[in-house]
Amino acid sequence: MSSDLRSLVSELRTTLDRHQLDSAVNLLSRAKRTLLQQNALIPTPSTPPQLLSLAREVLELGALTSIRREDAPSFTRYYQQLQPFYDAERHIEATTGGVDLSTSQRSKITGLYLLLLLSVGQNTDFHTVLEGLVVEASLQGVSVEDDPYIKYPVELERSLMEGSYDKVWRETKSERVPSEEFGLFSNVLVGTIRREIADCSEKAYPSLPISNAKNLLFLDSEGAVIEFAQERGWILRDGRIYFPIEPEAPGAQAIPGTRSEKDILVASGTVIENAIGYARELETIV
The missing domain is CATH 1.25.40.990 (Serine Threonine Protein Phosphatase 5, Tetratricopeptide repeat)
Structure with missing residues (x-):
């Protein structure tokens, strides 16, 4: 048998x-x-x-x-x-x-699982698995990042946490992708990045030109931008995207120890300013 x-x-x-x-x-x-x-x-x-x-x-x-x-x-x-x-x-x-x-192929399978968790936004599970690997590696006197299959999703997660979306996009397109199977996650992961940028854009700006949004959202054409905008419920007019404004509740007061709407907008604006800079750089690549 x-x-x-x-x-x-x-x-x-x-x-x-x-x-x-x-x-x-x-x-x-x-x-x-x-x-x-x-x-x-x-x-x-x-x-x-x-x-x-x-x-x-x-x-x-x-x-x-x-x-x-x-x-x-x-x-x-x-x-x-x-x-x-x-x-x-x-x-x-x-x-x-x-x-x-x-x-x-434990290393490869585990790296793929980490990348899957990262791609679908299950960050808590990602860190739970990673912490177990770190403990095991430390007992053996090595680092988890000595393993290319583990290092790849760890570096992507680090870049996502920093808001360095261009680094993630570049890595999913680079020859540093450990194997063909890891490359299959590219569309899912870039979709996650796109949603993150879209969420920040809605908070940071009243509108953006469609031409800027194409590179900012890592989309192939302005037609794809229009389709994505319609899915998000954004308003398209005169070559620009206008984001819907959510009115604050009447009489709402800030809770001590929490971030104000202004703080959130400033922080989100910083992320988007960086992302727009990255998008302009990407024009030389795409």
Whole structure:
């Protein structure tokens, strides 16, 4: 049975390399049925190390297949299924050395999961996962940023927190993207950036020229700007975008210790001023 499973894993690898995703899904189903028959879909202390590694590889290939099919919920399920396998293999390696971790794609899968969390704005979960990695790395005397798969989403998150949207945009387009799977998140992540900039724009300015908004929002054409503006409920007139104004409630008073509307506008204005500067620089690139 193990030889059959090894053949399935080898075929699955080849199929995924060729981007034959429908075939990969069928092979995954067969491989998981085989694992189920051997009670290896969930690791136990009695699971042989070789079978443990094969099961882990099946799930990793499943995770990568899900990414390429742009199926985030499926990828998340595979990520969660993989955690007990990673724990079991690390325990065996630490105590007996009886498992080969050289084939493990834990680093890549974890980096992709961090990027997924970042792309959909789940910042709390992002930092929870990252803190666990930092503790583990410190115990080994290394830094999480020594790993390019982890460093990539960490640097993107840092740039987002700084409001350096141009850095994020550049990184998603650069050759520093660790692998093809990471590149698939570009549209989602740039969409997150676009919404952040749009939110700040609404607070900072009464209006913006459509021509400025194109580069500011990382859109390909003024037509795309118009479509995006309509989705946000912005008003288009005379080549400009006018942002809706939300009136303050009558008699509203500032709460001590909180930021006033003026403070928010000033802070947002600073972000947008920087972003407009970046947009002008990007005109030389786009």
